[in-house]
Amino acid sequence: MAYYLQRQxxxxxxxxxxxxxxxNMRTLHKNGYTxxxxxxxxxxNEELLQLITELKLETELQPLTPRNNKRYVLHQGKLHAVPSCPKSFLVNDLFSKEDKYRILQERKQPPAEVENETVSDFFERRFGVKQMDYLAAPLISGLYGGDPRQLLVNKAHPELKGLETEYGSVLEGMVQKKKRGVFQRAFSFRNGMSTLPxxxxxxxxxxxxxxxxxxxTRIKGKYIISCAANGDHDNEEYDILVLALPAHQAAELIEFTYPGMSxxxxxxxxxxxxxxxTVYNRAEVGHPLKGFGALHPWEEQSFTSGSIWTSSLFENRCRPHEVMMTSYVGGARFAGHTQLDERALLEQVHQELRDTYQIKALAPVYQHxxxxxxxxxxFDLYIEDAHHMAEVLxxxxxxxxxxxxxxxxxxxxVSEAKAIATKINTRPSSRSIA
Ligand SMILES: Cc1cc2nc3c(=O)[nH]c(=O)nc-3n(C[C@H](O)[C@H](O)[C@H](O)COP(=O)(O)OP(=O)(O)OC[C@H]3O[C@@H](n4cnc5c(N)ncnc54)[C@H](O)[C@@H]3O)c2cc1C
Structure with missing residues (x-):
């Protein structure tokens, strides 16, 4: 945001x-691991590419190889590849014949505008229930740690809703976009995510x-910012204020100035x-780990919501004879799992990885x-008020x-930051704060 203001x-x-x-973009280099x-x-996306080019970070980019795009889903304790094309969909054993037929019918379902439709309801309306369980839920919880019965589809996944609106069908939209090469590959940076900030x-x-x-505070149309630095307190005055903070932290700062928004x-x-x-010796892991990682539907009642096979995506994150997996615990439905003490939590993750990936090691080489x-x-119903008020303010x-x-x-x-900087630049006031 500040970068775009400065450029303008x-x-x-x-x-x-x-x-x-x-x-949140934080990379830790420790004991030879990243x-x-x-x-x-x-x-x-377009803005990110432009930003990376402006910052001359192209040589730092670390793309995923295409063979590592394959994703897996846990079903009855076993990993199954998520179908990525029509052929793999037809031979996939995640779905019954009836389910496959129902999924393909999605193209014939008429589009509809449903107010406050949740992600869960959206998938049920378009695809049927089982697909929700085994594809959509892990997709959503993998990304957000969220509950698809609460998340609003137009807020949490506008791109999905957009496929229905633009192409009349999610499947049709995906096929068309793939043809036009619109889907972009995932990437990181050689030295980790912190490179960008x-x-x-x-x-x-x-x-x-x-x-x-x-x-x-806000006095006579000006924002007064009270700041603590090196044991001192400073007050500065500004015309424009940009809140670039998590919601709960922003709420505390504006409690008396904008109590409704707060x-x-x-x-x-x-x-x-x-x-x-979690790091293991490669020789002790039975599973080949050829892919992006595995997501765990809630119905599996597993401890983690899934793992990314980090060393398969990026070779330099651990030593060549080791593998590294990144697992996620908690989220909307299993927040209680994060309450365990550190040792117990790490042990639960290790035991689940052992069972899922045929790991012989009794203990990992390293865990963090x-x-x-x-x-x-x-992005559920509770976020709507804050969004409305933000527009007004x-x-x-x-x-x-x-x-x-x-x-x-x-x-x-990044895209939003650029758009807001342009909006601010076209206002008459000249001083701003992020
Ligand atoms: C575990 C996890 C995995 C994720 N995975 C992905 C992913 O794979 N891909 C992806 O695209 N996104 C991912 N995300 C999301 C993405 O990282 C975040 O949405 C994004 O980085 C948030 O940026 P932000 O600027 O809104 O907030 P933040 O990153 O939270 O930054 C807020 C900043 O405000 C500062 N601050 C707070 N209070 C004050 C104060 N009073 N005064 C001054 N400064 C203050 C903080 O120190 C912080 O630096 C992930 C997030 C998490 C947590």
């Missing part, structure tokens, strides 16, 4: 509470690290999520846990550049 010649100050930039504590992969920070002229904003922000759900990296107490905002010069408004993926956040 808008004066700004960016206050960051931490001593490093990046927020651990992504937040995002593992990004999907390229760090490269942006290196360009910023008004970044203030270790500056925690404590309070925001209450709406407090209502946004952020289930906790633990990210566990990172807990996100408020991982990702849920733009008239006051208050803008939002955060994942609870833009969409949770990093490319969504």
């Amino acid at each position: 010649g808008v004066a700004y100050d960016l206050f960051e509470a931490g001593s490093e930039v990046g927020g 651990f992504e504590l937040g995002p593992n992969t990004l999907q390229m 760090q490269a942006i920070a290196d360009k910023l002229i008004s970044l203030h690290l270790d500056h925690k904003v404590e309070f925001i 209450a709406a922000l407090q209502n946004i759900n952020y289930p906790p999520m633990a990210v566990v990296h 846990l990172h807990l996100w107490p408020h991982a990702l905002p849920q 733009e008239q006051d010069g208050l803008f939002i550049s955060a994942n609870w408004y833009a969409g949770v993926s990093v490319p969504d956040c």
Whole structure:
């Protein structure tokens, strides 16, 4: 956001509470391993590509090889490949003949506009129930740790709803987009995700690290920002304010200035999520791990919501004779799993990996846990009020550049940040704050 303001010649100050930039985009290099504590992969979009080019990061890009695009789903304790083309769909044993017939009928289902339709209802309307269980639910929970019975399809997955609106059918839309090569590959950076925020920070002229904003007031049309830095407190005055924070943290700052908005922000759900990296000797893992990873439907009642086969995607994350898997624990339905103490949680993950991947080792070579107490905002009915109010408050010069408004993926956040910077630049006021 600040980067785009700067490029457009808008004066700004960016206050960051931490001593490093990046927020959720955090890479940890430890004991010769590279651990992504937040995002593992990004999907390229137009704005992200342009940003990477401007920052001269093309040589740092680390794309996934096509053979590693295959995804698996756990069904009755065994892994099954998720069909990726019509042929693999027809021979797939995840679905009965009747289910396959019903899925193919999706193309004939007329499009419909249903108010507040949940992801679960959307899939049931278009495909039937079983597909929801084994494809959509893990897809959603894998990404958001979310509950498809609560998430609104037009907010949480506008791209899915968009296929129905634009092509009349999700399947037809996917086929057309594949033909036009619209689907982009996932990628990371050779040295990890932190590469991107760090490269942006290196360009910023008004970044203030270790500056925690404590309070925001509005007096005579100006925003007064109270900041704590190095034991001191500073007050600065601005015309425009950009909140680039998780909803619950933003809520505290504007409690007295915008109590209605603050209450709406407090209502946004952020289930906790633990990210566990586990390393084994390759020789002790029976499964070939050729693919992206496996997602676990809730019906399987497994401890984790799935694992990414990190060392299959990116060779340099562990030693060549080892494999690394990144597992996710918690989310909307299994938040309680994150309450276990660290040892018990790590042991549960290890035992599940042993059972699923035919691992002989009694203990992993290495394990690392990172807990996100408020991982990702849920785009359910509770988020609607905050979105409505955010639109109205733009008239006051208050803008939002955060994942609870833009969409949770990093490319969504980048696209929105660019759009907001342009919006601010076309206003008469000149000073802003992110
Ligand atoms: C476990 C996990 C896995 C994910 N996987 C993916 C993925 O694979 N692909 C993908 O595209 N996305 C993924 N995401 C989502 C993506 O990382 C986030 O949506 C995005 O990075 C959020 O950016 P943000 O700027 O909205 O918020 P944040 O990253 O939370 O940044 C907010 C910043 O505000 C600062 N701050 C907070 N309070 C104050 C204050 N009072 N004063 C000053 N500064 C303050 C914080 O220190 C922080 O730096 C994942 C997220 C998580 C948690």
